Amino acid sequence: MEFLSPKHIADCHEILDGSSDSLVICAGLTHLLRFYSDFPYGPQDSPEGVLHIGDLSALSEIKDEGSRYGIGATAKVCQLENDAFVARFAPAVWDAARLTSTPQIRNQRTLGGEISWGSFHSPLAAALMAFDAQLRVRRGRNGENRAREESIDLLDFYEDTIERKNVQGRQLSCRKAKLAPRDLILRICVNQDLLRRPGTFSFFRALTPKISTENSGVVVAVHGVMQGGVLVKAQFVSSGLWMSTLKDELPFEGIKLKPNIFFEKLYHFCERYPFESYRMAGPSARQLGLIVFGLLKEGFSYILGVEA
Amino acid sequence: MIVEWSLNSRPLRSEVSPFKRLVDYLRKDLKLLGTNVGCSEGKCGACTVWINGSIANSCLVLMGQLQGKEVTTIEGLNQKDQFTPLQESFLTCSAVECGFCIPGLLMTGTALLNREPNPQRLEIREMLKGHLCACMGYQKIVDAIQGVGLAPTSEGEARVRSKR
Numbered sequence: 177m178e179f180l181s182p183k184h185i186a187d188c189h190e191i192l193d194g195s196s197d198s199l200v201i202c203a204g205l206t207h208l209l210r211f212y213s214d215f216p217y218g219p220q221d222s223p224e225g226v227l228h229i230g231d232l233s234a235l236s237e238i239k240d241e242g243s244r245y246g247i248g249a250t251a252k253v254c255q256l257e258n259d260a261f262v263a264r265f266a267p268a269v270w271d272a273a274r275l276t277s278t279p280q281i282r283n284q285r286t287l288g289g290e291i292s293w294g295s296f297h298s299p300l301a302a303a304l305m306a307f308d309a310q311l312r313v314r315r316g317r318n319g320e321n322r323a324r325e326e327s328i329d330l331l332d333f334y335e336d337t338i339e340r341k342n343v344q345g346r347q348l349s350c351r352k353a354k355l356a357p358r359d360l361i362l363r364i365c366v367n368q369d370l371l372r373r374p375g376t377f378s379f380f381r382a383l384t385p386k387i388s389t390e391n392s393g394v395v396v397a398v399h400g401v402m403q404g405g406v407l408v409k410a411q412f413v414s415s416g417l418w419m420s421t422l423k424d425e426l427p428f429e430g431i432k433l434k435p436n437i438f439f440e441k442l443y444h445f446c447e448r449y450p451f452e453s454y455r456m457a458g459p460s461a462r463q464l465g466l467i468v469f470g471l472l473k474e475g476f477s478y479i480l481g482v483e484a
Numbered sequence: 485m486i487v488e489w490s491l492n493s494r495p496l497r498s499e500v501s502p503f504k505r506l507v508d509y510l511r512k513d514l515k516l517l518g519t520n521v522g523c524s525e526g527k528c529g530a531c532t533v534w535i536n537g538s539i540a541n542s543c544l545v546l547m548g549q550l551q552g553k554e555v556t557t558i559e560g561l562n563q564k565d566q567f568t569p570l571q572e573s574f575l576t577c578s579a580v581e582c583g584f585c586i587p588g589l590l591m592t593g594t595a596l597l598n599r600e601p602n603p604q605r606l607e608i609r610e611m612l613k614g615h616l617c618a619c620m621g622y623q624k625i626v627d628a629i630q631g632v633g634l635a636p637t638s639e640g641e642a643r644v645r646s647k648r
Contacts (some may be wrong), residue, residue: 179485179502179548209505209544210525216503226503230549254538278614279592281526283538284545386613388527 177216178225185234188227188360193317196224197357203230203250203286206277207293210389211342218342230286235362238262243368246312249288249361253300257282265371268306268378268397272299275382288361294334294351296417297392303380305330305413305423306397307366316358325362328354331413331423348389349417375403379475383416383467392417394464396471400426407431407438414468418458419451426472435482439473446472489550492560502548507531509547510557518558518587522616529615532588533557539595541614558587561594569632570594579628581619589615593629602633 182188192199200216200223202208212218216226229235235250238259245261256262256273263270276282276290276299290300291311309330317323334351341347355361370376377400383393393416400410407428415421428441446469451461459467477483485502488495491514500509507524510516510533519542522528526541533542534556542557562568567575570593580586589612596603596611603611608629609622617625636642 177503179546181548181551205546205549206526206541206544209546213524215546226548228548231551278526278529279611280529280532280539280541280614281544283535284540 177223179228180225181228181231183231183233185232188229188232189314189323191227192314192358192360193323195227195358198222198224199227199357200225201227201229201360202289203228204252204284204289205230206281206285207289211340211346211348213343229360235288236286240368241365244365245368245371247287247364247366249363250286253277253282253285253287253290254279256287256300265376266303266307266366266378268303268380268399269300271380272303272395272397275299275380275387277388287364291330291333291364292353292355292361294338294353295389295392296349296351296415296419296421297382297387297395298415299380299382299387299395299397301330302395302413302415302421303378303397304364304366305415305421306378306380306399306411307370310365312362312365313355314360314362316356316360318356323358327365330364331421334421351421370399373401375401375408377402377479379478381471381475383471394418394467394471396468396475398426398472398475402433405433407433412468412472414471416458417456419454419456419464422451422454424449433476433480435477435480438476438480442472442476443469445469485548487547487550488552490554492556492563493554498547500547502546504547505543506533506545506547506550506555507542510542516557516559520584520587522584526614527616528585529588529592529612530585532591532614534591534595537595539592539614556591558590561590568594570597570629573628573631574625577624577628577631579621579624581617581621585615585617589617589625593625593632596629597632600633603630605630 180191198220200219208215216223235248237248238251253273253276310327314325335354336352338350338352380397382395396414398412401408410426413423446465451464455461487498510519520530522530524543526544531542532539536554574580608626
């Protein structure tokens with residue numbers, strides 16, 4: 177079995193175009209080696225080979241692309257953590273990067289890998305969804321059709337769930353990414369208008385302090401705009417193993433951000449929200465609502481400068 | 485596969501399966517036993533090494549990924565016959581209990597001190613998130629890492645430190 181580690185993107189495309197469906201694509205390998213102890217067996221029964229894209233510098237850049245801010249698929253999570261632009265204009269993404277796993281793993285794990293693995297409680301996926309992030313994906317050749325690039329909303333990138341089982345029989349439920357064999361995530365883009373608009377705020381909160389595969393929880397990311405102490409717009413994404421991924425607007429447009437008024441509205445919103453349709457396991461819909469309320473309250477308290 | 489990499493500042497050309505994990509190659513083939521194996525899942529941090537100067541779990545790295553990379557293990561941290569300031573501080577603070585997690589902690593602690601010579605306690609705790617100490621000696625480990633950056637408390641301590 178071959179281990180292919182191209183240094184140039186053109187070589188990578190060539191390998192993908194000439195490979196069969198069983199080629200395993202990997203980069204940081206932190207998910208794959210953690211879950212499949214007999215890797216490269218596990219994700220595929222008898223893989224043709226392993227394509228390691230972690231050393232492709234063309235896919236690891238984080239850069240300003242004019243109207244968009246592009247993060248390469250093989251950018252490491254620690255790169256986001258150390259990126260001054262992300263820290264200033266997308267605090268939710270920065271916080272999510274800091275809360276992803278451990279420092280050792282953040283130095284190895286790539287953003288593309290984190291997204292394609294599809295953990296429900298992935299902090300980075302939730303934070304990027306709150307910013308309406310889009311993925312640029314290279315769809316591999318399919319029969320007579322040649323390879324092509326396309327953009328897809330991160331929220332639409334998942335369909336259904338996938339059950340992964342390792343050699344010890346440990347099961348893990350994840351979101352199933354819309355990736356066919358030979359498909360490659362190239363970069364993740366966020367619209368600059370959303371980042372740089374005056375009054376923009378964002379925050380990220382996790383239900384459990386040390387989220388991991390075995391210690392799942394619910395994560396919430398909020399992105400919005402406030403002007404003159406009034407909320408202009410806010411949307412939240414909450415996601416976790418207990419629930420599917422939920423993205424919605426907070427219906428508080430025009431509400432003054434005075435703690436008492438705001439928190440009361442927020443409480444009623446969460447209590448009346450139909451969480452039942454999003455609940456998969458774990459707590460009841462009402463409890464889930466309270467969890468999400470608690471996380472939102474904590475995040476907004478931080479923005480308003482009051483005690484949670 | 486032939487992997488050309490550098491281990492503890494020495495260039496190496498290893499003929500090895502690309503699917504072999506770095507920690508297995510270090511321990512079984514090179515007999516570098518300082519890097520310990522705990523959970524093999526990247527949780528305990530006992531196998532922490534530096535790859536291109538950044539800490540990484542060697543149980544989650546394949547040899548095939550190391551082409552052109554520079555790896556430092558606990559054996560390469562101090563190639564002189566004397567302790568590093570952090571090793572000395574671990575002894576001073578009695579931070580070593582069974583010692584199993586210590587090589588990994590030293591790698592992480594040194595990486596932190598190289599980046600931030602005077603780290604705050606919270607920063608140290610954040611950095612140690614990827615380590616498990618079965619003896620629960622975290623308090624003293626944090627003391628030891630913080631102690632390296634603190635100014636000496638007496639003239640005697642300053643003299644001892646200046647002789648290192």
